[in-house]
Amino acid sequence: MRIFKFGGASVKDAEGVENVYDVLQKVGYDDVLLVVSAMGKTTNALEVVVKRYFEKSPELSNAIREVKEYHLAIMMDLFEGTNNMVFNAVNKHFSDLEHFLVINKSPNYNFVYDQIVSMGEILSTTILSHYFSYKGINNEWVDVRNLIKTDQTYRDAVVDWEQTQEIISKTIKRNTLNITQGFIGSDENYFTTTLGREGSDYTAAIFAYCTNAESVTIWKDVPGVLNADPRYFKDTTLLNQISYREAIELAFYGASVIHPKTLQPLQRKEIPLYVKSFINPLLPGTKVSKGADLEPQTSCFIVKKDQLLLSLSSIDFSFIMEDNISEIFGLLSNYKIKVSLIQNTAISFTICVEDKFEKFQELNAILSKKFKVTYTEGVSLYTIRHFTEAAVHAVEAGKNVLVKQMSKETMQLVTL
Ligand code: ASP
Ligand code: MG
Numbered sequence: 001m002r003i004f005k006f007g008g009a010s011v012k013d014a015e016g017v018e019n020v021y022d023v024l025q026k027v028g029y030d031d032v033l034l035v036v037s038a039m040g041k042t043t044n045a046l047e048v049v050v051k052r053y054f055e056k057s058p059e060l061s062n063a064i065r066e067v068k069e070y071h072l073a074i075m076m077d078l079f080e081g082t083n084n085m086v087f088n089a090v091n092k093h094f095s096d097l098e099h100f101l102v103i104n105k106s107p108n109y110n111f112v113y114d115q116i117v118s119m120g121e122i123l124s125t126t127i128l129s130h131y132f133s134y135k136g137i138n139n140e141w142v143d144v145r146n147l148i149k150t151d152q153t154y155r156d157a158v159v160d161w162e163q164t165q166e167i168i169s170k171t172i173k174r175n176t177l178n179i180t181q182g183f184i185g186s187d188e189n190y191f192t193t194t195l196g197r198e199g200s201d202y203t204a205a206i207f208a209y210c211t212n213a214e215s216v217t218i219w220k221d222v223p224g225v226l227n228a229d230p231r232y233f234k235d236t237t238l239l240n241q242i243s244y245r246e247a248i249e250l251a252f253y254g255a256s257v258i259h260p261k262t263l264q265p266l267q268r269k270e271i272p273l274y275v276k277s278f279i280n281p282l283l284p285g286t287k288v289s290k291g292a293d294l295e296p297q298t299s300c301f302i303v304k305k306d307q308l309l310l311s312l313s314s315i316d317f318s319f320i321m322e323d324n325i326s327e328i329f330g331l332l333s334n335y336k337i338k339v340s341l342i343q344n345t346a347i348s349f350t351i352c353v354e355d356k357f358e359k360f361q362e363l364n365a366i367l368s369k370k371f372k373v374t375y376t377e378g379v380s381l382y383t384i385r386h387f388t389e390a391a392v393h394a395v396e397a398g399k400n401v402l403v404k405q406m407s408k409e410t411m412q413l414v415t416l
Pocket of ligand 1 (some may be wrong): 007043182198
């Protein structure tokens, strides 16, 4: 079986859905499982619905209507007239949603979030499944909530691999086109759970693992994985092959390649992962698999903008030792501030951090009681994997380098 994942951007409009059909025509769809995300920015739009619901805002019905009209417009483009069963199916999903909002008694934000936001994937797969039938491709719409079992950590559910494996191997039909939802699962009571934002790639990996798939393909609007982000670098190279280990390293340093969580199950069974263009589906794209670390062997550049360079030194010139460091890390973890580089000398401790949730000033107030704190905001962190002198020079040119750190395969620079 091959597992294909199509993300929100690939099905953001009718043209996108038609293109998925074209891709399947070109690469075949026998014994294929499609994992599909919500269309376009639907997940964000549904997050607004949840917010309005909890605010008891009069805007709630508008927020729902927006999601509905967006999907209806796509359906009107895809299907001739309004006789197709898809219209009933989609309307039914919306009345289920509205019914849930009326009867719900749970004050648990995360629980309600999952029940509502999961609707994005239910809608997209319903539309795709009907569209393929309409175009003459037999297919099986699979409700992933009957297959992927998780705990009750709503919005960040943990997969119960044993149960999931058992159900998937018993129920997934072979030699047909299966269409299912990314990102969602269900708990022991069959309440919907979600696997964390951008979780659809992970769903594809779960299915690959549980069906011993031949491969996973993530279809994207780029030709594959590049050695640098074209927004920041003029010359980029397409990577033909990346080892699992290298891909995990790149992700660790912040490359938006593929999340380690997605790679781990694939690595365990040595299932190759392809990243390919949904515009040119017959091009080879990038393969992540066992084998060469990187092909072609080239430097890879990862930039993280808007970082904060923070230095702590002891007020009395005493050493910064294990107990201080463990306390500092405890605080960083509590405040959900991510550390991307560490440099340590006898009396000072420097870290480059990302303050995603804008918690730094709160943390600073606590740290300042114990340490002398200095920091620079708005720095960039460049990581060069497999660096060369020329690559380092190119990054340094015209910048003020505040920290430079080197290990065997990796150079990191903090610049302003
Ligand atoms: N639709 C979900 C999200 O936008 C899952 C995904 O796209 O992977 O986060
Ligand atoms: Mg999405």
